[in-house]
Amino acid sequence: MLSAIALACTLVACGGDDDDPTPTTLAMEKIGSFDGGAVGAAEITAYDAASKRLFVVNGANGTVDVLDLSAPGSPKRVGTISVGSMGAAVNSVAVHDGLVALAIEAAPKTSPGTVAFYNAADLKLVNSVKVGALPDMLVFTPDGSKVLVANEGEPSGYGVERAVDPEGSISIITVNRGGAPSVASADFKSFNGQEAALRAQGIRIFGPGASAAQDFEPEYITVSDDGRTAWATLQENNAIATIDVAAARITSVKPLGFKNHNVAGMGLDASDEDGGANTNSGSPSVKIAPQPVKGMYLPDAIASYSVDGVRYLITANEGDARADWPGFNEETRVRAHCTAGLDPAVFPDAANLILDSNLGRLRITTTPNGGSTGKNAAGQCTELYAFGARSFSIWNTDITRVYDSGDEFEQRTKALPNVKFNASNDNNELDGRSASKGPEPEGVVVGKFGAKTYAFIGLERVGGVMVYDVSKPSAASFVTYLNTRDGDKGDLGPEGLTLIPADKSPNGKPLLIVGNEVSGTTAVMQINLRFE
DSSP: OOOSOOOOOOOSSOOOOTTSOOOSEEEEEEEEEEEOSSTTSOOOEEEETTTTEEEEEETTTTEEEEEEOSSTTSOEEEEEEOOTTTOSEEEEEEEETTEEEEEEEOSSTTSEEEEEEEETTTOOEEEEEEEEESEEEEEEOTTSSEEEEEEOOOOSOSSSTTOOOOOOEEEEEEOOTTSOOEEEEEESGGGTTOHHHHHHHTOOOOSTTOOHHHHOOEEEEEEOTTSSEEEEEETTTTEEEEEETTTTEEEEEEEOOEEETTSTTSOBOOOSOOSSSSOSSOOOOOOOBOOSOEEEOOOOOEEEEEETTEEEEEEEOOOOOSOSSTTOOOEEEHHHHOTTOBOTTTSTTHHHHTSIIIIITOEEESOSSTTOOSBOTTSOBOOOEEEOOSSEEEEETTOOEEEEOTTHHHHHTTTOSSSOTTOOTTOOOTTTTTTTTTTOEEEEEEEEETTEEEEEEEETTTOOEEEEEOSSGGGOEEEEEEOOEETTEESOOEEEEEEEOGGGSTTSSOEEEEEETTTTEEEEEEEEEEOO
C-alpha cells in the first residue's frame, strides 16, 4: 500500500507571486524513492538544480549520499561525500547555486565543529571553517552570501566526571566565493547572570549548574527574505532567539509559553492504556480529549514567510527531553512523579486522573523551569508539563502565537488504513506514542503559489506529511495529508523536508523530498496542482 491518505489543495517555498495563477487544489503523490539500506540512511536533504543532484545526509555512515535526480521517479546514487578527516559525522546539508555546505560534528561532539564547502557538480572540497560545538543545522541566506549555523552545544553530561557543557551559538559564515570564508559568532554570553529574570519570563534554563549561554541549545534557523534577520529555535529552552545577521548578535530570546490542552480542540490522547475506565491495567484505545495538562512547545524546525509585508514564523512542535546525558534526566511519568497524588484543589477528580488509563502514563518533565517541580508543600502535583504540543504553530516576530493546529494531527491520523493510531516509527503498535508526544511533528517547509502560501509538516512518528494553507495566519486551514508507510514497513520517520519549485525541478513539476530516518528511504513526492 503506497498511499494511505490524499486529500486536496496546495504547497510551499515554490516561488510564484500574487500575479501568478493560484491553484484551487493540490494533491501529493509519491513518484520515486531511494533506499539507503540502513536505519538512519536518510535524514536531511538538499537539492542543486544545475546538476540535478540531491544531497542526503546518511546518518548511518556519517556521510552524504549524492543522488542523481534527473529522473525523479528513479533516483540513483552517483557519489558519496565522506568527512572522516574533518570530524565524526555530517549533521546537516544546504545548497546554493552549486555550492554544498555540510555541518560536521567533532569527536568529541563538545569540541568545535566544522562547516565544509563542496562543489555540487564534481564533489570537490572547496574549503572549510571551524564553528561552534555540535553544528546541528545550517542554512544559506537567500542571496547565498552567508551561511548560518545552529551550534547546539549539547553537554557530555551533568555533574559527572569529565563532563563538558559547551556554549550554544550561531555561527555566521561569509561565504566569499573564490576566496577564503570568514566566520563570526553570535553567542549568548550577554545573557549570563540574567538566568533568574529569564526563568521568570518563562524561558527554561534548567541544566544543572549551566549558565544561560551553556543551557541555550540552538536547533534550527530560518532567515528573512532580505537576509538581515534570522530566528533560531532553542528547543529544550522552549524559546526562540532573534539574530541580527550583519552584526552577528543575538538581539532577543523570548519564551513560547505553554499550550493549554484543557481546551476544546486542543486535547490529546494521553495514555497507551486507556481502554478501561479508571484503572492501572488498561488496554490501548483511541481517546483524544481535553486534559488538565500544559504542553511545552519545544519546537524543532522553524520556517518563515510574509503576508502583506508582515513576517510570521512557523514551528513544528516536536518536543524534546533532556534524558540522554549522564547525571540528569528530566523525563518521568505522571504517576511516578506525583507520588503524593494530584492536588484536588487544582485537579477535579484527582484520585482517578492519576491512574494509568487517564494521565498516569503521560510523560512529563520533573523540571518545568529551573528548580520548579510543579508541586505544593504537601508534595502533590499542581501542574503537569508534557513534552511538545502535537501541533504546528504560527507566531508573529514578537513571538506571540497567532495560530495553533490544536489536536488536528491526532484527529486526522486516528483512522488511517495503513498504520495504527499513534504508532511509533519503528513498530505498528496502537497507542504506542500516545503517552509520549503523539505524532511528533518535526520538519516544516513553506512556499507560495500565486496568492497562497502553504506549510508542509512532517510527522516523525506516525509518518506522512500534513499540508496547511497558511495564507491567513490566524485562520490556517488543513489542505491534504499523505502517508506512505505500510504498517511497520514503507517510509518511516520523516526527518527533513526539501521543497523543489517547478522552475528548478527536473521534471517541471514541484517536488517535495522527504528524508525518512528510520526506514533510510528518500521519498520523492510530486505536487499536482489544479488551476481553474
